[in-house]
Amino acid sequence: MAWHDQDSWLTAAFAPKLSTIVVTLLLTLLLPILLHHFIYRRATPTTLPTFLLLGPSGAGKTALLTLAERNQVAATRTSTSPLAVEALLPEGFTPASSHYRSPGDPTFERSRCFLLVDTPGHGKLRHFATAQLADLSNVRGIVFVVDAAAVAEEAGLNEAAGYLHDVLLTLQKRYTGAKTSKGPKEIPVLVAANKEDLFTALPQHLARLELEKAISRIRKSKATGLKDSGVAMGGEEDAMEDEREWLGEGGEGPFEFQQMEEVGTSVTVLGGNVLGSEGSDVKGWFEWIAEHL
Amino acid sequence: MLDTFEILTTSGVVLWSRSYAPVSSNIINSLIRDVFIEERIQPQSGDAGQKPTYRKETYTLKWTTAKDLGLIFVAVYQSLVHLTWIDKLLDNVRALFVGLYGEQLKKEHTSKLDCSNFAPYFERQIQDLEGSSDSATSNVKLTPPSSTDNDSADEKSLKPPALRKQQHQLYDTSADSTPVPTPETSRPTTPAQHHLITGKGRPGAKLSRRDRKKASAASTQPSSGDETSAKRKAKGSAKKNRVWGEFGAEEEDSSVVLDYSQSDIRDEGSATEALEEIKQETWGRKTGKGEFVLKDIDEEMDQIIAAENAKKQSSTASGGIVGSSLGAIGGLFRNVVGGKTLTKEDLAKPLKGMEDHLLKKNVAREAVVRLCESVERDLVGLKTNSFTTIDSTLRTSMEKALTKILTPTSSLDLLREIQTVNATGRPYVISIVGVNGVGKSTNLSKIAFFLLQNHHRVLVAAADTFRSGAVEQLGVHVRNLKELSKREGGEVDLFEKGYGKDAANIAADAVAHASKNGFNVVLIDTAGRRHNDQRLMSSLTKFGKLAKPDKILMVAEALVGTDSVAQARNFNASFGPGRGLDGFVISKCDTVGDMIGTIVSMVHATGVPVVFLGVGQHYADLRGLNVSSVCRLLMS
Ligand SMILES: Nc1nc2c(ncn2[C@@H]2O[C@H](COP(=O)(O)OP(=O)(O)OP(=O)(O)O)[C@@H](O)[C@H]2O)c(=O)[nH]1
Ligand SMILES: [Mg+2]
Numbered sequence: 026m027a028w029h030d031q032d033s034w035l036t037a038a039f040a041p042k043l044s045t046i047v048v049t050l051l052l053t054l055l056l057p058i059l060l061h062h063f064i065y066r067r068a069t070p071t072t073l074p075t076f077l078l079l080g081p082s083g084a085g086k087t088a089l090l091t092l093a094e095r096n097q098v099a100a101t102r103t104s105t106s107p108l109a110v111e112a113l114l115p116e117g118f119t120p121a122s123s124h125y126r127s128p129g130d131p132t133f134e135r136s137r138c139f140l141l142v143d144t145p146g147h148g149k150l151r152h153f154a155t156a157q158l159a160d161l162s163n164v165r166g167i168v169f170v171v172d173a174a175a176v177a178e179e180a181g182l183n184e185a186a187g188y189l190h191d192v193l194l195t196l197q198k199r200y201t202g203a204k205t206s207k208g209p210k211e212i213p214v215l216v217a218a219n220k221e222d223l224f225t226a227l228p229q230h231l232a233r234l235e236l237e238k239a240i241s242r243i244r245k246s247k248a249t250g251l252k253d254s255g256v257a258m259g260g261e262e263d264a265m266e267d268e269r270e271w272l273g274e275g276g277e278g279p280f281e282f283q284q285m286e287e288v289g290t291s292v293t294v295l296g297g298n299v300l301g302s303e304g305s306d307v308k309g310w311f312e313w314i315a316e317h318l
Numbered sequence: 319m320l321d322t323f324e325i326l327t328t329s330g331v332v333l334w335s336r337s338y339a340p341v342s343s344n345i346i347n348s349l350i351r352d353v354f355i356e357e358r359i360q361p362q363s364g365d366a367g368q369k370p371t372y373r374k375e376t377y378t379l380k381w382t383t384a385k386d387l388g389l390i391f392v393a394v395y396q397s398l399v400h401l402t403w404i405d406k407l408l409d410n411v412r413a414l415f416v417g418l419y420g421e422q423l424k425k426e427h428t429s430k431l432d433c434s435n436f437a438p439y440f441e442r443q444i445q446d447l448e449g450s451s452d453s454a455t456s457n458v459k460l461t462p463p464s465s466t467d468n469d470s471a472d473e474k475s476l477k478p479p480a481l482r483k484q485q486h487q488l489y490d491t492s493a494d495s496t497p498v499p500t501p502e503t504s505r506p507t508t509p510a511q512h513h514l515i516t517g518k519g520r521p522g523a524k525l526s527r528r529d530r531k532k533a534s535a536a537s538t539q540p541s542s543g544d545e546t547s548a549k550r551k552a553k554g555s556a557k558k559n560r561v562w563g564e565f566g567a568e569e570e571d572s573s574v575v576l577d578y579s580q581s582d583i584r585d586e587g588s589a590t591e592a593l594e595e596i597k598q599e600t601w602g603r604k605t606g607k608g609e610f611v612l613k614d615i616d617e618e619m620d621q622i623i624a625a626e627n628a629k630k631q632s633s634t635a636s637g638g639i640v641g642s643s644l645g646a647i648g649g650l651f652r653n654v655v656g657g658k659t660l661t662k663e664d665l666a667k668p669l670k671g672m673e674d675h676l677l678k679k680n681v682a683r684e685a686v687v688r689l690c691e692s693v694e695r696d697l698v699g700l701k702t703n704s705f706t707t708i709d710s711t712l713r714t715s716m717e718k719a720l721t722k723i724l725t726p727t728s729s730l731d732l733l734r735e736i737q738t739v740n741a742t743g744r745p746y747v748i749s750i751v752g753v754n755g756v757g758k759s760t761n762l763s764k765i766a767f768f769l770l771q772n773h774h775r776v777l778v779a780a781a782d783t784f785r786s787g788a789v790e791q792l793g794v795h796v797r798n799l800k801e802l803s804k805r806e807g808g809e810v811d812l813f814e815k816g817y818g819k820d821a822a823n824i825a826a827d828a829v830a831h832a833s834k835n836g837f838n839v840v841l842i843d844t845a846g847r848r849h850n851d852q853r854l855m856s857s858l859t860k861f862g863k864l865a866k867p868d869k870i871l872m873v874a875e876a877l878v879g880t881d882s883v884a885q886a887r888n889f890n891a892s893f894g895p896g897r898g899l900d901g902f903v904i905s906k907c908d909t910v911g912d913m914i915g916t917i918v919s920m921v922h923a924t925g926v927p928v929v930f931l932g933v934g935q936h937y938a939d940l941r942g943l944n945v946s947s948v949c950r951l952l953m954s
Contacts, residue, residue: 083347087330095430102343103350104330106388111427140427143329147355149725152718179738180728187729246733249772251930251942 073111073140074318075163079154079192080170081184082146085219088299089170090143092307098299104145107153112141118311120318139165139318151188158195166213166317167192168310173218173226173296176235186239189216193240193285193292194272200288209289215313216282216294222301229296233282236294241280244272320401320444321377321394325415328388331429334415334436341377341394349379349392356727356925357692369405373397382408384416385699386659387423391415403447410443410623417622439619659701660708665694668712679952680876681915682883685922692719713953720949723918726927730901730942732869733772736839739868745777745832747840749825749865750903751858751889752873754846757905757932759788761873762843763795765903765930767937769839770799770808777837779828780814781821781861784845789814792843802937811837821845821857825865842867849888862893869900871929874920876910886923901929907941908933912951917943 027033038045078086082103091099093112114120114137123136140163144154157164169189175181196212203209218232227235248271273284282292295309322337324346349372372379378397383390391412393404416423419433669690676686693715702711736746748765752758759782766776778796782788796812803810813828825842832840842865847854862870872889874882890898902920910916917928931941 091331091429094428099429100332100335100343101330102324102326102332103347103355104328105350105354106328108327108329108331108429109427110429145330147351148727149355149722151725152721183729183731183734187731242734242737243731246731246737250731250733251768251940 072163073138074165075109075140075142076314076317077154077157077164077167078141078143078170079167079188080146080217081172081175081181081188082148083175084146084170084172084185085299086143086146086170089168089217089219089307089310090141092299092305093141093311098305103147104143105147105150106145107157108143110141110143112139113137114139114315114318115311118315121316122318136318139314146188148184154192155195158192161199161209161212164212166215166314167196168215168217168314170217170219171232171236172220173229173232174220174223176218176232177225177227182235182239183243186236187243189236190240190243190272193290196290197272197285197288200290211289211291213291213293213317214285215310216292217310218294218296220298220300221296221306222298222303226296229294232296233294237279237281240272241278244280247271319395319399320404320407321396322392323394323407323411323440324392325411325433326390326392327429328390329429333389333431334433336437336440345374345377345379345394346392348374349381350390354390355722357688357723369408380404380408382412384412386701387416387420389415389423403450407443407447410447411440413623413626414439414443414619417626442619660697660699660711662694662698664708665697665712668709669694672712672716676915676918676952678913679915680879680910680913680919681952682880682919682922684883685915685919688922689716689719689723689918717949717953720918720952721945723921724928724943724945724948730927730929732929735868736769736774740838745829745838745840746869747829747842747865747867748869748871749781749842749844749861749867750871750873751844751899752846753849753885754785756846756873756875756878758846758873759792759795759843761903761905761930761932761940762792762841763799764932764937764940765871766795766799766810766841767802768940769841770803770810773807774839775809775837776811776839776841777828777832777835778810778812779825779840779842780812781824781828781842781865782845783815783817783819783821783824786817788843788845789817799937809837813840822861822864825861825867829865849885855888855892858889858892859894862897870897871901871903872899873903873905874916876904876907876914876916878916882916882919883923886920886926890924890926899924899926901927903930903932904928905932907931908939912954914948914951917948918952 030036078090080086087101087104087108088098090108090110090112091097091101094110096115118137120136123130123133126133126136142157144150144157169192171185171189172181176185193214196214199209199212216233216236218227218229220226221228273280273287282294285292293313295313297305297307297310299305299307319338321339322335322341324332324335326332326335326346353372369380369382372381376397377394379392379394381390381392389412391408393408395401395404415433415436418436418439419431422431672693673686673690676689677683681689693712696715696719697711700711702708739746750758750762750765762778766778769776778792780789780792782792793812793814796810799810813824813831815824815827821844828842829840832838844858844861845854847858849855870893872886874885878885886899886902893899902917904914904917904920907914917931920926921928928943931943933939933941
């Protein structure tokens with residue numbers, strides 16, 4: 026049956042039949058409505074830009090989160106579950122994305138809003154942070170909080186550096202493992218050296234140096250360390266994880282945060298304090314957040 | 319007396335607290351760390367129904383949780399005082415807090431909670447419970463009885479001086495310890511004590527509302543509620559006096575402060591409005607008003623607690639045949655679709671299945687029980703997510719529990735530790751212990767090989783002076799290693815003094831020899847010993863003291879069965895107080911397939927991490943522990 030036959034579908038479509046009219050009518054009426062729904066459904070659950078709070082236990086993540094939320098620090102205890110909070114950039118900070126918006130603009134208010142996600146820092150509860158790092162689609166930046174007084178000591182430094190190393194390695198893997206040629210969106214990292222109000226705290230440039238040194242050591246001992254049990258016991262599934270990755274340029278020489286730029290991660294170290302006798306000093310951090318918002 | 323009471327979220331924010339004596343935040347942090355995270359200290363609950371306790375320094379802590387809302391309620395008091403009513407306080411406060419703020423707490427994306435008006439409820443609870451348990455000792459209630467229904471200010475003379483002092487103390491500590499931003503709203507003492515005075519001269523509308531409340535409270539109160547309210551009535555006349563006395567003594571402005579809290583409680587009208595109102599009023603009117611409002615709270619409180627208790631009861635009790643079968647169908651449905659609140663009974667069967675599964679994987683029964691308890695604690699009272707079954711919820715929870723137990727608390731980077739110790743100018747000392755025939759010497763050689771690959775200079779000390787052939791066996795290993803390491807660039811030697819000498823002395827000599835000859839790692843092999851052999855085990859104490867090992871590793875076979883827990887415990891305790899094992903080497907992992915439960919048993923018994931796994935016959939067959947892959951194998 027060819028298209029020009031008497032009872033082909035094309036002929037029927039142009040014939041003045043009732044069914045044809047009804048179908049056409051329905052189509053013309055419903056299509057725009059459906060289209061509208063489809064598009065607006067997709068658009069409504071706008072997710073806020075997210076900043077992730079990571080760092081060892083007792084660094085002051087939760088304290089910083091309460092400060093960001095209510096402009097005032099609440100008392101905190103060791104966290105055992107993650108917490109997401111909607112925060113507003115304080116007065117006087119302009120998000121980089123709305124430099125040209127006037128302050129009266131309602132979208133300006135909206136653009137100062139962001140989601141801050143706190144994670145527990147205890148070693149046994151890192152899986153919460155790992156889960157957050159697995160999906161970074163809304164994440165604009167990672168704030169890695171360290172206790173600048175704790176990194177003055179061996180144990181604290183090693184813990185902070187070990188955790189930071191793992192975080193940076195995850196980011197690097199995400200970058201190098203990306204399928205697209207453009208590479209994934211860059212995720213900047215702020216190392217917030219907290220508790221600068223304490224006199225035992227390392228100043229920000231020293232904290233940076235110490236962390237870099239510690240990460241170099243970790244990288245070196247990782248390179249020569251033992252393999253994980255995964256390959257030997259887990260069977261085939263782990264076989265491809267065999268090839269290991271080093272942080273930065275091939276794992277040679279001293280590590281510097283600068284090296285992370287090559288894999289789409291800029292690392293900034295800034296000092297500050299959430300608490301303190303003279304109030305809190307978190308201007309630098311908020312500026313950094315504003316810059317990446 | 320109670321030192322501190324805190325209400326905090328699992329995410330670490332203190333929502334409300336009241337402290338009567340300063341308590342360092344460490345105390346509660348270590349409760350969270352030791353009990354909730356590391357589960358190192360098993361909360362010991364005495365009798366059935368008693369809440370568990372945790373001791374830290376001179377404090378005793380008791381706690382309860384509201385799982386679905388992620389709340390923890392902690393009471394801290396000095397271990398020296400014996401407080402019997404803490405359990406009740408925790409329960410009541412939880413019921414109150416959940417009843418008052420439950421809805422607010424469900425809000426997402428915020429950590430804020432305005433609970434500044436919680437103070438009077440809390441004070442009221444404390445007074446009730448304290449009063450009911452030891453009314454003889456609490457001087458607060460020992461004021462002489464007198465008529466209370468007149469409004470004259472002369473009453474101030476009735477106030478005993480001691481009482482006044484106490485009032486002030488209470489006042490001060492609470493004001494500076496509450497984290498709530500506005501101090502005025504959290505001043506606690508006054509309202510709580512006021513509400514006992516009989517109200518008079520209130521507006522008609524309020525009267526009727528209050529009476530309604532009263533009526534409904536009376537009808538819904540459970541037996542426990544009745545008791546407390548009865549007690550309250552009995553104490554009524556005594557308390558009125560005190561209130562009056564205090565009132566007279568206070569200055570004009572502090573009575574204003576007092577009314578702040580009232581307006582808060584009422585939650586009607588703004589604070590400024592309340593202030594205006596008060597200024598126009600006389601003393602008498604003020605008190606009448608204050609007491610009326612607070613009476614309201616009292617009934618409201620009983621109602622809330624009753625309602626919460628009733629909710630709990632209804633969820634556990636099964637109603638009628640029709641009700642239960644309907645419930646069963648609904649339960650079945652929700653079981654598949656999710657959104658079901660889990661109870662102990664729901665979990666019993668799947669947990670049993672999980673238990674058997676883990677036992678089959680060669681996890682010691684004790685460890686299995688602990689894991690299942692931890693999972694149960696995690697899940698009871700929780701709502702399953704939509705479209706998840708109980709089984710899958712249980713699985714994820716068990717995976718979490720396994721990860722938690724296996725993940726070491728601190729990093730296990732042996733190479734870095736060696737570096738740090740060597741930087742201080744002395745060799746790093748590792749000693750290997752274990753029962754007979756588990757592969758101590760073999761695993762020691764594997765570790766030596768690993769260190770040689772990292773260009774360390776290793777001295778192997780033969781401190782097994784007991785079993786014939788042990789020294790020679792080690793000699794063979796060292797010869798092989800020398801051969802292998804020629805290419806690698808490390809250096810290895812054997813330190814031996816033959817048989818029969820004291821092992822501890824040999825070890826000490828070896829360490830001295832090493833530092834003199836530039837070895838930077840000493841590996842000490844010890845004689846295998848049965849963990850229940852008292853004599854041999856006790857010699858380990860001396861060994862630990864003399865050789866001062868930086869790391870004591872215990873080798874255990876993956877095949878070991880029910881004995882594993884006792885082995886680990888005995889070895890861990892054998893080095894005397896203050897020194898235990900630092901890690902385990904689990905040998906022969908390649909021979910057990912996925913039945914690697916021993917890893918969990920050992921860590922469970924001691925809290926000491928697994929550092930190495932032996933996975934084969936060659937020197938290179940040594941591995942670090944990969945927690946996630948072990949979990950996967952155990953759950954498969
Ligand atoms: N002196 C001083 N103390 C601070 C500062 N920031 C936070 N703290 C204190 O450090 C402690 C720990 O802070 P938290 O925010 O609870 O720590 P965290 O990073 O959330 O820790 P986890 O929840 O265990 O991961 C709290 O007692 C804070 O009061 C600061 O800038 N200076
Ligand atoms: Mg926290």
